[in-house]
Amino acid sequence: RESPAMAGAASSGPASMKEWPSGSLLSDEHFVLSLLRWLPLPWGLADIAVVCRSWSACSQGHSEFWAQLTPMPKQLPAIYQVLGSAGRRLRRLDLSGIGAGAGDIQGHRLAEALARCPNIEVLNLAGCRALKLGDAAGLGATFSQSLRSLNIRGCDDLQQLLPVWLGPALQYLEAGWLSEFDDSRDWEAWARVFPRRLFHTICKKCPNLTVLRVPGYTLLARGMAASDYTAAMVDYRGISEVGNLARLRRLDLCCAMPVGDEAICRIARGCTRLRSINLRCCGELTDRALLAIAQHLQSVLVHINISCCEFSDGAVRSLASSCRGLKTLDLCYCQRLGPGFIRFLCGDPAICPRLRMLGAGGLEVGDDEVEGICRKYHATLVHLGIGSARRLTDAGLASLTRLPKLRKLSAHQLSGVSARGLIELCKGSASLICVDAEGCVLQPPCKPEHPDNVRLEACLAEKKYSYEDSDSETDVEKEHGRHEPLSGWAHLPEAIQML
Numbered sequence: 001r002e003s004p005a006m007a008g009a010a011s012s013g014p015a016s017m018k019e020w021p022s023g024s025l026l027s028d029e030h031f032v033l034s035l036l037r038w039l040p041l042p043w044g045l046a047d048i049a050v051v052c053r054s055w056s057a058c059s060q061g062h063s064e065f066w067a068q069l070t071p072m073p074k075q076l077p078a079i080y081q082v083l084g085s086a087g088r089r090l091r092r093l094d095l096s097g098i099g100a101g102a103g104d105i106q107g108h109r110l111a112e113a114l115a116r117c118p119n120i121e122v123l124n125l126a127g128c129r130a131l132k133l134g135d136a137a138g139l140g141a142t143f144s145q146s147l148r149s150l151n152i153r154g155c156d157d158l159q160q161l162l163p164v165w166l167g168p169a170l171q172y173l174e175a176g177w178l179s180e181f182d183d184s185r186d187w188e189a190w191a192r193v194f195p196r197r198l199f200h201t202i203c204k205k206c207p208n209l210t211v212l213r214v215p216g217y218t219l220l221a222r223g224m225a226a227s228d229y230t231a232a233m234v235d236y237r238g239i240s241e242v243g244n245l246a247r248l249r250r251l252d253l254c255c256a257m258p259v260g261d262e263a264i265c266r267i268a269r270g271c272t273r274l275r276s277i278n279l280r281c282c283g284e285l286t287d288r289a290l291l292a293i294a295q296h297l298q299s300v301l302v303h304i305n306i307s308c309c310e311f312s313d314g315a316v317r318s319l320a321s322s323c324r325g326l327k328t329l330d331l332c333y334c335q336r337l338g339p340g341f342i343r344f345l346c347g348d349p350a351i352c353p354r355l356r357m358l359g360a361g362g363l364e365v366g367d368d369e370v371e372g373i374c375r376k377y378h379a380t381l382v383h384l385g386i387g388s389a390r391r392l393t394d395a396g397l398a399s400l401t402r403l404p405k406l407r408k409l410s411a412h413q414l415s416g417v418s419a420r421g422l423i424e425l426c427k428g429s430a431s432l433i434c435v436d437a438e439g440c441v442l443q444p445p446c447k448p449e450h451p452d453n454v455r456l457e458a459c460l461a462e463k464k465y466s467y468e469d470s471d472s473e474t475d476v477e478k479e480h481g482r483h484e485p486l487s488g489w490a491h492l493p494e495a496i497q498m499l
Contacts, residue, residue: 068092083113092122107132140164154178166205177216191221203241213252243270264289268296276303287315294322303328330359346372357383366391385410394421401428419452426459436465
């Protein structure tokens with residue numbers, strides 16, 4: 001009986017089934033390859049082997065089935081055998097999909113299997129928090145020569161081993177936490193998760209980096225010893241060596257709280273190709289750092305996140321006036337900014353005319369400012385943050401329905417809008433798919449069982465907004481073949497504020 005897979009494979013081949021000589025169809029290599037591409041290889045090799053020897057030989061012999069592995073949790077029991085069979089043919093390994101299942105991996109067996117795959121160029125272990133590798137250091141000699149891309153975000157036990165995996169071929173590096181929204185994080189333990197002099201080691205061993213992301217480089221904890229504090233501050237000063245990475249295009253230092261002006265000024269001077277920089281919650285930075293970015297990166301900068309920072313209105317205006325090619329401008333909860341900056345931004349058509357994402361949460365925008373945003377960015381705006389806008393009313397929400405590309409809206413903790421106004425926004429916008437309206441104090445107040453509240457909850461359930469997803473979901477803008485970042489717009493978690 002012909003399966004859909006066989007039908008699809010046959011139709012994409014060089015001839016229809018009727019044109020194949022009798023008895024040759026299932027043994028023709030071209031047809032078999034077309035068919036096997038529909039199957040979850042190499043995980044289904046045992047099942048294929050019982051079909052016929054030619055199928056088994058075909059799947060075993062073609063490197064395309066072994067070059068990239070992306071196992072799911074149910075496939076973990078076979079991971080060691082599959083890696084052993086892949087061997088030198090394996091180029092990309094992505095274990096990020098197994099998540100909590102990483103705790104079921106036998107670290108020493110995985111390390112032994114990885115040692116037989118010396119040509120891995122792309123390794124993604126993000127989110128494998130419980131992953132422990134028995135001989136991870138022993139893999140350093142192999143990975144330091146082969147890896148071009150490494151992601152160990154959220155792998156607490158692997159951060160310390162990072163220096164031995166680094167090498168001159170590495171161009172893309174992600175470490176640090178997977179998300180700042182982790183209520184279970186032990187902050188004292190996290191302050192010790194990174195190796196000493198991490199940035200010094202990275203910059204020395206990986207001179208060709210184009211992407212460097214270490215969100216959550218938080219080395220300080222309440223009550224830490226004076227000697228540990230001194231050592232941590234020395235390590236923070238090492239961030240300035242990033243300025244030696246002349247090819248760097250994206251830098252993420254989210255929540256590297258004590259990083260100073262000197263480091264950012266040196267980075268702005270040295271990283272002349274930098275298109276994206278995330279300085280969220282780098283609260284020790286002053287206007288000097290931001291003005292250096294505006295001066296040295298004005299012709300290349302496309303994305304910047306300075307949410308929860310302390311820059312002045314004048315410095316941010318200088319940034320916007322200088323870096324007119326910006327597509328992301330995240331200013332959420334910058335305490336020294338207010339609605340006046342939004343009026344300035346929207347009042348001049350030449351200032352940042354191409355914004356796709358604007359973070360204005362905590363800036364107390366009202367109906368007039370939102371109307372200005374909609375008027376200026378009608379053709380471009382995809383993501384908007386207006387959380388804690390207490391002056392905003394239903395009229396301002398209604399204007400958002402005129403944005404044809406708006407997909408994500410962070411509108412938490414509003415206090416001047418009604419349930420009906422939010423419902424009409426959700427129903428009236430054809431493009432909006434994610435809305436955060438958590439903590440809104442609706443006007444007029446009504447009980448949870450009121451029909452409007454029930455309808456609103458149903459609308460929001462269909463448009464769930466997750467700050468956990470904002471980082472990964474917004475890496476979708478492609479320019480010149482590169483993925484570019486956008487941002488989330490959340491208020492800083494209370495646990496981090498306490499630090």
